[in-house]
Amino acid sequence: MNQPAAPPTAVEAGPWHAPRRVRRSTRAARVAFSAALVALAALAVLLVPPLFPLDQQAVDLTAKLEPPSGAHPFGTDEVGRDVLLRSVYGLRVSLVVGLVAALAASGIGLLVGCAAGAVGGRFDRLVMRLVDTFTAVPHLLMGIFIVAMFRPGVWPVIASVGLTHWVSTARIVRAEVLSLRSRPFVDAAISGGASRLRVAVRHLVPAVLPQAGLAAVLMVPHAIWHESALSYLGLGIPAHEASLGTMINGARGSLVTGEWWPTLFPGLLIVVPTLAIAGLAGAWRERINPRRRSELVL
Amino acid sequence: MLELDRVTAGYDRGVPVVADLSLAVGEGEAVGLLGPSGCGKSTLARVAALLHRPWAGTVRLAGEPVTGFRFRAPRAERTRVGVVFQQPRLAADPRLTLGDLIAEPARATGRGAELADRAARLADDIGLTPALLGRRPHEVSDGQLQRACLARALLLRPGLLICDEMTAMLDASTTAALAAVVEEYRREHGAALLAVGHDRVLLRRWCDRVLDFPTGR
Numbered sequence: 309m310n311q312p313a314a315p316p317t318a319v320e321a322g323p324w325h326a327p328r329r330v331r332r333s334t335r336a337a338r339v340a341f342s343a344a345l346v347a348l349a350a351l352a353v354l355l356v357p358p359l360f361p362l363d364q365q366a367v368d369l370t371a372k373l374e375p376p377s378g379a380h381p382f383g384t385d386e387v388g389r390d391v392l393l394r395s396v397y398g399l400r401v402s403l404v405v406g407l408v409a410a411l412a413a414s415g416i417g418l419l420v421g422c423a424a425g426a427v428g429g430r431f432d433r434l435v436m437r438l439v440d441t442f443t444a445v446p447h448l449l450m451g452i453f454i455v456a457m458f459r460p461g462v463w464p465v466i467a468s469v470g471l472t473h474w475v476s477t478a479r480i481v482r483a484e485v486l487s488l489r490s491r492p493f494v495d496a497a498i499s500g501g502a503s504r505l506r507v508a509v510r511h512l513v514p515a516v517l518p519q520a521g522l523a524a525v526l527m528v529p530h531a532i533w534h535e536s537a538l539s540y541l542g543l544g545i546p547a548h549e550a551s552l553g554t555m556i557n558g559a560r561g562s563l564v565t566g567e568w569w570p571t572l573f574p575g576l577l578i579v580v581p582t583l584a585i586a587g588l589a590g591a592w593r594e595r596i597n598p599r600r601r602s603e604l605v606l
Numbered sequence: 607m608l609e610l611d612r613v614t615a616g617y618d619r620g621v622p623v624v625a626d627l628s629l630a631v632g633e634g635e636a637v638g639l640l641g642p643s644g645c646g647k648s649t650l651a652r653v654a655a656l657l658h659r660p661w662a663g664t665v666r667l668a669g670e671p672v673t674g675f676r677f678r679a680p681r682a683e684r685t686r687v688g689v690v691f692q693q694p695r696l697a698a699d700p701r702l703t704l705g706d707l708i709a710e711p712a713r714a715t716g717r718g719a720e721l722a723d724r725a726a727r728l729a730d731d732i733g734l735t736p737a738l739l740g741r742r743p744h745e746v747s748d749g750q751l752q753r754a755c756l757a758r759a760l761l762l763r764p765g766l767l768i769c770d771e772m773t774a775m776l777d778a779s780t781t782a783a784l785a786a787v788v789e790e791y792r793r794e795h796g797a798a799l800l801a802v803g804h805d806r807v808l809l810r811r812w813c814d815r816v817l818d819f820p821t822g823r
Contacts, residue, residue, distance in 0.1 A: 491696060492691050492693065492696040492697040493696060493697055493698055493699045493700075495652065495655075495657050495689070495691070495697070496689065496691065496697045496698070496699075496755070496758070497699070497710065497714070498657060498676055498677065498684065499655055499656075499657060499684055499685075499687065499688070499689045499759075500684075500685065500710055500711030500714050500715075500758065500761075500762070501681045501684055501685040501711050501714045501715040501762065502710070502711075502714040503677070503681070503714070504677050506714055510699075510710075511699050514701050515699075515701070
């Protein structure tokens with residue numbers, strides 16, 4: 309016979325939840341903090357390059373590997389270049405690549421997802437198998453394959469990230485379109501004589517645009533990380549040009565001899581802005597879909 | 607005008623929602639179809655509006671059997687049937703203004719400029735002020751939205767109007783106003799009406815003939 313369930317002794321102790329007001333204010337603070345960091349990064353990459361031009365080729369071997377000081381707040385690297393200035397230039401490359409690649413990836417995803425969802429049937433199945441194929445191959449591997457076909461530079465990196473990261477957006481958009489397709493307002497449009505294309509462009513795409521936009525913003529940190537990884541591997545941005553990935557790659561040797569600054573500061577500039585962008589994207593998602601708690605998707 | 611011949615329809619797998627049903631709506635005739643909720647009235651209305659392919663049976667429009675449904679139905683055939691749905695909130699794209707909503711069938715068929723005047727007149731006749739036409743569905747009431755949906759359904763002058771519980775969400779005065787508009791339209795253009803609903807008194811008042819939906823499925 310079954311044991312009788314133990315009588316409830318006290319209110320069950322669930323995970324602790326802060327009072328709603330506190331939670332809301334910490335969330336607002338988190339969003340404000342993230343927004344401030346993103347604004348700071350944007351200001352830095354917009355204002356610093358015109359004010360402090362950088363000669364990508366210049367070296368000063370008399371000042372190599374100087375620790376952080378008043379003259380060089382982030383120190384100098386193994387050939388005497390200022391780490392702070394190069395980091396800001398590197399951040400500029402990362403942000404541009406991140407934004408453009410994320411937009412490209414989401415644009416492709418929006419197009420593919422909408423087409424698959426709106427046309428449906430055999431075309432949908434075919435496209436989704438293609439998506440599965442892309443999902444099955446590791447992103448970085450396929451990205452390396454794509455950049456390897458071109459001369460190093462910004463555009464191959466953007467192409468590499470854009471062409472490998474559209475699948476998640478395509479999946480989201482397709483699922484959304486499939487659920488919208490059977491709504492009465494689509495029936496009403498069809499009955500009014502709208503063509504398949506018109507229904508897709510006028511009714512379905514506008515409805516999924518917020519989701520696709522959110523996917524794009526969530527993609528930006530991921531794209532930045534890919535850019536850094538490719539550059540670190542020597543496949544992305546040319547080695548002499550300042551990018552956060554190439555800087556960390558160049559400074560690897562000095563890290564083991566105790567000179568931490570040429571690695572740490574560019575590394576922080578990868579981590580902090582991407583976390584800030586992800587924080588903002590998370591807040592946006594909570595607005596679109598309040599029931600799901602935000603999480604970092606990378 | 608419309609003939610359904612032994613139509614069986616349903617959704618993916620399982621029992622059919624409408625089984626072996628035949629129905630005819632003559633030229634200019636008003637037919638009411640009465641049934642409790644969940645009996646398959648809306649599915650039947652969607653089949654009649656060429657929006658849902660039946661599993662079996664034939665749909666004839668003006669004597670010609672219809673071969674395609676949804677996008678496969680030729681545009682000319684689709685626009686010969688005007689539909690007003692039960693819930694205007696779901697049947698109106700939330701991103702369009704009421705004015706765009708009414709004019710959409712004209713624009714979708716490439717006659718936007720030609721029918722702009724007719725759309726404006728129709729909106730005026732149906733009781734929508736120009737200020738309301740600039741608003742979006744969430745900024746107007748159910749009644750105002752349903753008026754826009756009816757205007758939209760009448761814009762291309764369909765020979766058959768299908769009203770699926772058109773007034774179920776509305777108050778008495780709006781119901782009367784919409785009924786008057788439908789009445790006026792039918793008198794002017796000799797159009798047929800297929801009204802689906804659960805209110806016997808209302809359907810009796812609107813229709814020449816009221817049929818009970820066969821429930822023995």
